[in-house]
Amino acid sequence: MTYGIDVSSYQAPSASLLDGMGFVIIKATEGVGYANPNRGQWYSLGRDRAITTGAYHFMRGGDAGSQADYFLANLPGDVDWLALDVEDAGDGLSWAGRVGFILAWHDRVAATGKPVLAYMSRSWAVEVWDNASQEERDRLAAIPLWMADYTGAPGEYSGSAPDGWPITIHQFTSTPVDKNIQLSDVSGGDMPLSTDDLRNIATAVWGGGGAASPMYTDRLDGHQEYPETALFSLQARLGARFGELSGKIDGLAEALKQVQGGNGVDTDAVKAAATEGAKAGVQAIIEKATINLEAK
Incomplete structure (x- = not known):
């Protein structure tokens, strides 16, 4: 805004x-x-x-x-x-x-x-x-x-x-x-967000205050303007999906540890691998999002 x-x-x-x-x-x-x-x-x-x-x-x-x-x-x-x-x-x-x-x-x-x-x-x-x-x-x-x-x-x-x-x-x-x-564009369209606005949203969605995903920020570099309402809708979708996947990752790692009796299971490695898979899933959502994050 x-x-x-x-x-x-x-x-x-x-x-x-x-x-x-x-x-x-x-x-x-x-x-x-x-x-x-x-x-x-x-x-x-x-x-x-x-x-x-x-x-x-x-x-x-x-x-x-x-x-x-x-x-x-x-x-x-x-x-x-x-x-x-x-x-x-x-x-x-x-x-x-x-x-x-x-x-x-x-x-x-x-x-x-x-x-x-x-x-x-x-x-x-x-x-x-x-x-x-x-x-x-x-x-x-x-x-x-x-x-x-x-x-x-x-x-x-x-x-x-x-x-x-x-x-x-x-x-x-x-x-x-x-x-x-x-609140909206004077010419009649939705109010565009700046590249900084979008980058802040990406960071908040991706990592709880950490850096935004490189594969996300690369797409923002060529950004010009996008409808605000669509961006916040996307933010909510990404946040909900990644939170859901993170919970499943923790559950999976704990289940493997229980099954193996804690022997030979590197739960940190399991979490890391599963997290990368989750990020790939979130990226797929970005690809199919209602707005185009490619440079105009």
Whole structure:
């Protein structure tokens, strides 16, 4: 999973705030008259770190098209993502009016070809969804939802979320800065894990904190990206199977020792040989796994 922060003029540009982050989303504009003076510096810091950059517009009441144009004219740079921040209770719009604003703003900004997200709190997301027609829900569901719900636990929410609007990014805390976790790919696919993520999983599965199997890690060297859910499913399958085989190995060695009366039986050698066979069995599972661990 990838963590990131979002920033506005309240956060002075600081490279240290980007430590360990995979993305930064920068406030660019608000309404049709405000542009964040720090946006360019934040963009440069993100680019220097080679992390994903995004920009967001704080929605005010008024014309969606004019605000979209103002936002696009004042971006901090060639950002990767664009987002609309919907949280102004004084915007003068009904919930149905907010739905229309979001969709109109999205359509104008999406013409750039860049991914466009919608940001709002959990309660606002529910209201927006509940006040949308079925046709509008179909359109909203195609917009990645960036949802704020300060539970402090990534991916865990304080209440119900819109049923049918997948949460792409969860803003789970605002202390000391707004921190987010990316739960799925902004382009609509499963969230890819990094090679380091996969190697850590392999190590945990294989040896209780020891090194990962060479025949497994070799396959990870060319890794680019794989669906997270499939990887954790594979982790569970491998862990369960190897645990089962390890128990059988111990039982086999003990049975041989009992039969032979302890004479002439090298139980350590038996365990070692059986373990190698077990690893070969686990490798066969890898070969038939639901995801492809070969290099893309």
